[in-house]
Amino acid sequence: ARVDRTEELVSAVEDLNDEELNELLAEINEVLDDTIPPVINGLPETEFTNKDVKLSIDEDVTITLNGKEVTKEDIALLGEGSYELSVLDKAFNETTATFTVDKTYPALLVNDSEVADGETIYVNKDAKMTVDEDNLESFTSNGIDITKALINNGYWTAQKDGEYNIEVTDKAGNKTTYKVVVDQTPIPVNHLYVKNNTHEEYNVSEENRYKVIGNGQELYVEYVLKEEFTTTPILTIGGKEYKMSCGTASWNDELYKCDAHVTISEDMNLVNGEVIPFTITGVKDIAGNET
16 A cells, blocks of 8 residues: 655655755756656667667666666667667656667578678589578579568579579678579580500501500590589599599680590400490589589
């Protein structure tokens, strides 16, 4: 129940002299006349900002931040986080503010692997993209806004071969850019041949140009591709492996040539008269497609 303290208050007022009473009345009138909410200096202009927030208040007030009473010093510098602020003056005028400091750049994941800002990533399958960002504002691919598709599905997938220039922006203005290259096509071969070199010890007919003749036979292997590759091709003949020598083709700088010179020996166990048996492995493009 409410305690009636009227007599106590009347007695306290009666004990005041005229000067003290006038001062009390002036304070009361000042509170009653004050209808202006307190001013919070330094509030961000928008709900989200990517910079620290520095606040100050000139009046004598009660400050509550995220449900907890704090001091002016506690709000002098606010970093990463979400804030609900309430400022109450002596006349019970209140100013409230809600804002978020977000200095973290949005992160892109392609097939569950995080991609660094500015990075170009190559994939040899569908590129499933997700974004690690609580305050996403926009997601564009080659200038086309696909934010809704990303939000509705939780991901967006690039399925066709090609370059996808991705830009991700959060509500605080932090922006990251990426290039995702989908390449599911192995490197096309321009030409390949394995044939006998012209040699004084062998008078090689056209019929035998691609056949095993015998030990000491010299072979020339040339492998020309239409796209640059990232690994060294390995030629295997008769159980022996040879790293091929590669570079831009001398007759066309858009082609890439690898070659090797091999001498057939007894330990290869090849059969005279048969077509020269060989394999070439390890030819991969930057996306990991193997030819």
